[in-house]
Amino acid sequence: MDDGNEPVRLREKAYASFTEHLLARDISPGQFVSQRQLVAMTGMPLGAIRELVPRLEAEGLVRTIPQRGIQIAHIDINLIREAFQFRLFMEKEAIAVFCVSASEELLAKLRKEHEDTLEEALQNRETPELELRAQAIDWDLHETIIDSLDNGIISRAYRINAIKMRLINQERFRITGRVIPVMREHLAVLTAIESRDPPTAMEAIAVHINNARNLALKV
Numbered sequence: 001m002d003d004g005n006e007p008v009r010l011r012e013k014a015y016a017s018f019t020e021h022l023l024a025r026d027i028s029p030g031q032f033v034s035q036r037q038l039v040a041m042t043g044m045p046l047g048a049i050r051e052l053v054p055r056l057e058a059e060g061l062v063r064t065i066p067q068r069g070i071q072i073a074h075i076d077i078n079l080i081r082e083a084f085q086f087r088l089f090m091e092k093e094a095i096a097v098f099c100v101s102a103s104e105e106l107l108a109k110l111r112k113e114h115e116d117t118l119e120e121a122l123q124n125r126e127t128p129e130l131e132l133r134a135q136a137i138d139w140d141l142h143e144t145i146i147d148s149l150d151n152g153i154i155s156r157a158y159r160i161n162a163i164k165m166r167l168i169n170q171e172r173f174r175i176t177g178r179v180i181p182v183m184r185e186h187l188a189v190l191t192a193i194e195s196r197d198p199p200t201a202m203e204a205i206a207v208h209i210n211n212a213r214n215l216a217l218k219v
Helices: 004-023 035-042 044-056 078-099 104-122 128-147 154-174 178-194 198-217
Strands: 062-065 069-072
Touching: 004 035, 004 154, 035 044, 044 062, 069 104, 078 128, 078 154, 078 178, 078 198, 104 128, 104 178, 128 154, 128 178, 154 198, 178 198
Parallel strands: none
Antiparallel strands: 062 069
């Protein structure tokens, strides 16, 4: 029996596979690839790749250049500024809601994760395993704040920008060697959220995001 949802599933699988390979650095910012190379990389049929490319172009992850192929987005100053401006705008508004709506149980869980990670980093030299865990905790806090809005449109837009942020992270300011300052900044944000005062929380998240932006821009 023919399944009318199959093309949609293939498109989503192609998108998930592409972004996975992109974040794994199997393809690099600025690199040119062909549709057939993407077929080989993702394991998806050519039809799904052809439908995928316009979506990737609309999201700013690739651009098609005639006679040359598909180019993966460059990590340049303009992309960094725009991606961080988007984050700042979205997260300031989201944290104002989160600091009022977040349960005490959730805040206690987030604080414990950060304090345990900070303590481990202070007691021992940072290991690759600890850095991976700290990076996951970092991203999870920001996504939790955004998802507290319970708005699918905002969450999807944020996650598209998050792909760009992770590429910027890999290129410009990895968490390697920075677990302690990152956890301390997050704990300052959590303290501001626990105050249940939206302006205080908005200021704290702005300081954190601007610090990361300055690192990326090497200010």
